[in-house]
Amino acid sequence: MESSNTVVSPDNEVIERSAGEPAVFSTLYDRHATAVFRYAAQRLGDHAADDVMSETFLVAFERRAAYDATVVDARPWLLGIATRLIRKHARLEATAWKGMSADLAAQIAPDLIDQASARIDAERLTRRLGKALRRLSDADRDTLLLYAWGDLDYASIAAAMQVPIGTVRSRLNRARHQLRRAAGIETIEQETNHGRADAAAQHA
Structure with a gap:
């Protein structure tokens, strides 16, 4: 000390x-x-x-x-x-x-919790996200959780996983896309935007 x-x-x-x-x-x-x-x-x-x-x-x-x-x-x-x-x-x-708690799920995808809450209860959404996490590749899941639970920024995740920062961005985008599908958010947005999926980055 x-x-x-x-x-x-x-x-x-x-x-x-x-x-x-x-x-x-x-x-x-x-x-x-x-x-x-x-x-x-x-x-x-x-x-x-x-x-x-x-x-x-x-x-x-x-x-x-x-x-x-x-x-x-x-x-x-x-x-x-x-x-x-x-x-x-x-x-x-x-x-x-x-057995993942809704609180932990919210840390992984706070925007999904907000967007889906009107159509699906927290317990069901958490189960869906848990299943989606299991289906992610090891690399995509690790990247997502270092961001959400490890509290690392993109550059730090790149250092932790020994990959280029562009790879981190790609993995996060892919993981978020799968979580959005699991939560039904893409369907909601496609209906709202008449087929135009939301391509905006969710985090800087």
């Missing part, structure tokens, strides 16, 4: 220092463990999230020499590791979708 009287080093400097002082790496845990746990818990539940969080920091410690020292914030890197570890728990995650 860093003293309030000392200058706080950014994540990249902490990682560089940990090459010679391994104990310093614990600073990253202090800073980011809560965010990693929360993201994993939303996808898998609390029990499995503990394991994912612990393994994330073990993997990060082992791979710290390969960290890009020009990147100040290590959170995207850590959430990227957590995302890959979560893929080992596909069955558990599929079960979690069935």
Whole structure:
């Protein structure tokens, strides 16, 4: 834990220092463990999230020499590791979708909740979104959930998943399109606009 009287080093400097002082790496845990746990818990539940969080920091410690020292914030890197570890728990995650709360669904697609609420109750909409999430490809689902639950912007998701930012945009657009279909929003809009589907970007 860093003293309030000392200058706080950014994540990249902490990682560089940990090459010679391994104990310093614990600073990253202090800073980011809560965010990693929360993201994993939303996808898998609390029990499995503990394991994912612990393994994330073990993997990060082992791979710290390969960290890009020009990147100040290590959170995207850590959430990227957590995302890959979560893929080992596909069955558990599929079960979690069935019990997903309306609150979590609203975080994934707040605009869909608003648009569909007049025609479908929250419980049914949440079930539909859960099924749609299960049908997404791993890459599209991971990208969507890093945005919705990991609270990362496009550039940070690109860093976490080690892909170009254009790929992130494409995956998010594809995932949102499938969620809109599951919620029945596209049908509503096509009827309203006489066949012209809404092509506007939903998020900057």
